[in-house]
Amino acid sequence: MxxxxxxxxxxxxxxxxxxxxxxxxxxxxxxxxxxxxxxxKLILFFGNSLTAGYGIELEDSFTGLVAQRIDSLGMDYRVINAGLSGETTASGLSRLDWFLEEEPYIFVLELGGNDGLRGITLSETKKNLKAMIQLVKAKYPETIIILAGMQIPPNMGQEYIKEFEEIYPQVADEEKVKLIPFLLDGVAGNPDLNLPDGIHPTEEGHLIVFQTVWENLKDLL
Structure with missing residues (x-):
């Protein structure tokens, strides 16, 4: 007793x-x-080191800033950051199921940049992006899907770079999803807005990325 x-x-x-x-x-x-x-309602950001906020505090990343803005407005949404540094479209496809146990209201797909940096066959990148979108659609037909477009540095040859950039509008059109034309618009190539590696945004850079994302997100909430 x-x-x-x-x-x-x-x-x-x-x-x-x-x-x-x-x-x-x-x-x-x-x-x-x-x-x-x-x-x-769940907003799921699924991507690589850009989504993960490489090199800065998570709350200062663009996903963290989205969560803060939503909280400040008293909206009934929560944000999950499923970013993983080094992620390719192939590895993303293999782990996506883990994050689909709960239905996302909005699914933001930010992948492909590492494919381009590694010179992965463009048809493979496109196939994987489409497969991830189709996987979400099949499981949750009502989920709003946003595809974040990417560009790569000019070290892979002009033809490859051009074809890489064209993947995102093609996939968005074929799969009928919303497109952010270029996630790093206004940030890429600016040394003042990127870490010394020239690839990952600083806190100031992420603030600009947040503004780009929020413009595409706010009317959906």
Whole structure:
């Protein structure tokens, strides 16, 4: 009996985080509050190091700034950052299922940049982008899908660069999804807005990327 009492007392302390001297207890979350939290719509950002906020604090990344803007407006949405540094379209396709256990209200796909930097066959990149979009559509037909367009540095030859850029509008048109023409518009190529590697945006660069993303996102919320 004493052991049961001690066990219950310990659980109560852990659950409500009461100090030993406090006579008050924190009231449990109401059913209504629980329902509201469950009904928050999900915005899923799925991408590589750009989405992950490489080199800066996560809250300063464009996805973190989107989450902060949504919170400041009191909107019933929550943001999940599923960015992974080094991700290619092939590796993204292989792990996407892990993030589709819950239906996203909006799915933002930001992949392909690492494919271009590695000189991966363009037909493979296009096929993988389409496969990821089709996977989301098949599982959640009502999900709004946004494809973030990318460009690559001029070290792969002009023909490859041109064909790479054309992949994104082609995929968006063929799959009937919304397109952000170039995610890094106004940031790419500016040393003041990028880390020393010349690829990943600084905090100031991410602020501009956030503005680009938000312009494409806000009317959908």
């Amino acid at each position: 004493i052991k049961q009492f001690l066990g219950i007392f310990a659980i109560a302390i852990f659950t409500f985080a009461c100090s030993p001297k406090s006579e008050k207890t924190v009231p449990p979350v109401s059913q209504e509050e629980t329902t509201v939290k469950k009904e928050q």
